[in-house]
Amino acid sequence: MAAGSTLQKAIDIVTKATEEDRNKNYEEALRLYEHGVEYFLHAIKYEAQGDKAKDSIRAKCLQYLDRAEKLKAYLKKGKKKPVKDGGSSSSKDSKSGGKNNGDSSDSDSDDPEKKKLQSKLEGAIVVEKPHVKWSDVAGLEGAKEALKEAVILPIKFPHLFTGKRIPWKGILLFGPPGTGKSYLAKAVATEANNSTFFSVSSSDLVSKWLGESEKLVKNLFELARTHKPSIIFIDEVDSLCSSRSDNESESARRIKTEFLVQMQGVGSDNDGILVLGATNTPWILDSAIRRRFEKRIYIPLPEEHARLVMFKLHLGNTSHCLTEENIRTLAKKTEGYSGADISIVVRDALMQPVRKVQSSTHFKKITGQSPVDKETICDDLLVPCSPGDAGAIEMTWMEVPSDKLSVPPVTMGDMLKSLSSTKPTVNEEDMKKLDKFTEDFGQEG
Numbered sequence: 001m002a003a004g005s006t007l008q009k010a011i012d013i014v015t016k017a018t019e020e021d022r023n024k025n026y027e028e029a030l031r032l033y034e035h036g037v038e039y040f041l042h043a044i045k046y047e048a049q050g051d052k053a054k055d056s057i058r059a060k061c062l063q064y065l066d067r068a069e070k071l072k073a074y075l076k077k078g079k080k081k082p083v084k085d086g087g088s089s090s091s092k093d094s095k096s097g098g099k100n101n102g103d104s105s106d107s108d109s110d111d112p113e114k115k116k117l118q119s120k121l122e123g124a125i126v127v128e129k130p131h132v133k134w135s136d137v138a139g140l141e142g143a144k145e146a147l148k149e150a151v152i153l154p155i156k157f158p159h160l161f162t163g164k165r166i167p168w169k170g171i172l173l174f175g176p177p178g179t180g181k182s183y184l185a186k187a188v189a190t191e192a193n194n195s196t197f198f199s200v201s202s203s204d205l206v207s208k209w210l211g212e213s214e215k216l217v218k219n220l221f222e223l224a225r226t227h228k229p230s231i232i233f234i235d236e237v238d239s240l241c242s243s244r245s246d247n248e249s250e251s252a253r254r255i256k257t258e259f260l261v262q263m264q265g266v267g268s269d270n271d272g273i274l275v276l277g278a279t280n281t282p283w284i285l286d287s288a289i290r291r292r293f294e295k296r297i298y299i300p301l302p303e304e305h306a307r308l309v310m311f312k313l314h315l316g317n318t319s320h321c322l323t324e325e326n327i328r329t330l331a332k333k334t335e336g337y338s339g340a341d342i343s344i345v346v347r348d349a350l351m352q353p354v355r356k357v358q359s360s361t362h363f364k365k366i367t368g369q370s371p372v373d374k375e376t377i378c379d380d381l382l383v384p385c386s387p388g389d390a391g392a393i394e395m396t397w398m399e400v401p402s403d404k405l406s407v408p409p410v411t412m413g414d415m416l417k418s419l420s421s422t423k424p425t426v427n428e429e430d431m432k433k434l435d436k437f438t439e440d441f442g443q444e445g
């Protein structure tokens with residue numbers, strides 16, 4: 001998408017919204033306001049340059065939301081529903097209408113709005129297992145142990161955790177980008193059978209309808225309580241729970257407050273609920289939120305042995321002619337690379353045979369397994385070769401019959417070539433901040 005186009009779209013939409021508003025088509029206006037704000041939020045995230053621009057967009061958003069909220073209340077009134085004046089809790093039924101926003105007593109489970117929110121959240125429950133096993137995650141032994149202790153043991157041996165010995169309620173995974181935090185969470189989801197895994201991204205929670213966000217948080221926890229034992233995984237918590245400050249929006253503050261209340265579990269039973277968070281900028285977390293993640297585990301860049309395992313994992317069963325020694329060399333050479341960087345190096349190297357096929361001007365005949373039927377051995381398979389090779393035939397891949405192409409294996413040369421063109425993504429500065437945070441609040445994983 002061209003830069004700025006989302007912003008333009010957002011502006012177009014809210015322009016239309018104000019028009020509809022003027023023409024008293026409130027329902028349409030409400031829809032457009034909501035829609036426009038969604039676009040604005042997207043623009044803030046991906047397009048807007050500089051804090052000033054972002055702030056001014058945010059201010060505009062608030063204005064539109066304010067208007068939208070009024071419209072919503074107005075429309076509700078039209079439908080003969082009692083509404084509390086100006087409050088954001090306007091949508092509740094009359095039973096709870098007079099109470100505070102933050103109470104937990106609205107147990108009327110047939111509240112249609114609550115149903116709607118919960119059904120929205122049901123989408124965040126990962127029912128299907130992601131098929132990432134502990135063994136697929138290279139290194140990170142400390143982190144794995146801590147997660148097993150918090151997730152697997154309490155479910156398997158509940159009697160281990162009685163009396164004063166209680167399992168962890170909140171675990172924060174932090175570390176440089178691409179080191180496997182989200183991946184590790186997927187492993188937890190796979191391995192923790194019997195427990196319900198809610199994977200919510202901050203964008204699920206900071207909903208299009210900002211006023212509803214804190215209710216989403218509340219509903220999320222309620223849902224987790226009814227499905228316990230459960231694990232709530234919140235990726236990129238930093239965007240949800242950064243330090244509270246004076247100039248942040250009212251709604252952001254409400255989300256955080258609700259979060260604090262729910263994690264604390266006052267008046268509500270948080271047994272059997274584990275909140276798992278991941279972030280790569282832990283220092284911007286609010287201190288109160290930080291405290292609620294009782295265990296904070298540093299997920300570092302992989303050390304040499306972990307990198308070696310990663311190379312093997314990512315190569316998988318693709319045909320290659322790398323020796324053990326070759327892989328060890330690669331592991332040595334990739335100091336400072338993250339897991340994600342390594343997976344990119346390998347993926348790029350895996351593509352090189354394909355490129356060879358595409359660019360080759362000569363092919364030669366070899367004997368080997370037929371690509372269509374592993375049982376038969378053919379003696380007229382074609383592999384790309386250099387023009388000087390014995391038996392080289394001048395031809396391009398277009399002329400090779402599809403069942404006769406033999407794919408050249410990945411070589412050390414391919415790996416080194418990809419390695420030289422892929423640079424590590426993690427920078428010194430972030431590492432320093434992470435080290436500082438680990439020293440102050442963390443635990444090595």
Ligand SMILES: Nc1ncnc2c1ncn2[C@@H]1O[C@H](COP(=O)(O)OP(=O)(O)OP(=O)(O)O)[C@@H](O)[C@H]1O
Nearest residue numbers: 136137138177178179180181182183280339340343
């Ligand atoms: N320890 C690891 N073992 C195996 N693969 C890994 C490991 N770490 C990273 N990877 C690979 O890198 C990819 C990206 O990792 P992941 O998405 O978990 O990073 P992250 O730590 O969540 O990064 P971010 O902080 O940017 O969200 C994974 O899909 C996986 O293929």
Ligand SMILES: [Mg+2]
Nearest residue numbers: 181182235278
């Ligand atoms: Mg991640």
